[in-house]
Amino acid sequence: MNFLIWSFATIATFAAARWLFQRTKFPLLHPVLVSTLTLVAVVEATGRHYAEYAQGTQWMGWILGPGVVAMAAPVYHLRRLIFTRAGVLLTVVLSALAFSLATTAGVLALCGAGREIIQSLSLKAVTAAVAMAIAREAHAFPVVAGIGAMFAAVLGAALGPWMLHRAGVRDPRAVGLALGCGSHAVGTARAFELGEEQGTFASVGLSLTTLAAALICPPLFMLFLR
């Protein structure tokens, strides 16, 4: 019964939130954010346990695995663009990943945060499915890693283009890469709204950041952030 109730509640809430977002296009009404907050409110208001919700929607969490594998298709599709500009793209993506890891870990360490929080939030620039998988392997907090990724994504949709314009970033390819590397899939969707060139480079940024993080972060966490 739990399975039916919570699965239906999640799918229906997300569908409604997606409809609302498509009608308004207001970034802070992003369907992931709205449906998460709505469902948390429902769990709290009905006095149910979170464990009950987790049990009822376990099968949906399993889909994240094949979902990560499915990202191979867009990476393969963009292979020509990636090979043509391999040097520049790799430099930008690896620098962005290193910058993201270093700044997040640095600020959190200064604030006295523990290893699990530092590792989890250092993955904010990585698409949520991969960030959560890496956090799980590192025995950090997968949920916090996912929240960090969602935060970066929603912030990217809301403020990314405006902030980049203010910072003097006007080249559409650079805008796309910044949104793809920093705000992953949601940032990429926002980049496509700005133009095809921005969207294409955001897709490349997202794809390469995902691959680079998947290869670099697990051993890095094993070596330095244990």
Next chain:
Amino acid sequence: MGRTGLGLAVITGCFLAGDFAKRRLGLILPGSVLGLFLLLGLLGARIIRYEWVEEASRLLIFVLPTCFVTLYVMAGAERTLWREWGAVIAGTLTLTVVLLWIFTGRLAQRLLRPTTRTNKP
């Protein structure tokens, strides 16, 4: 539907193979990521054709956000964490995400400048 079904089977197969390899060999990479590299390898070697997985991949990526929600909701259970660290986490994320966009955007703009715009993708 046939092609989508085939694609879903291929993608799920890669995931299960990656997960099996991870557990069997004790690798540090997540099984799903190993599956991603396996599928990339199969596509690159043309053992799997892109058209076979294109629709299924789009479908999975489309439903992925719904699956995230089920995990994000679990964050509500971490009350102590949010009470103690909520402000630090929100502040750090906002600051570092904005810095990351600016760093990446300016670096990309600088490195892409010498190339002529005729090389558009």
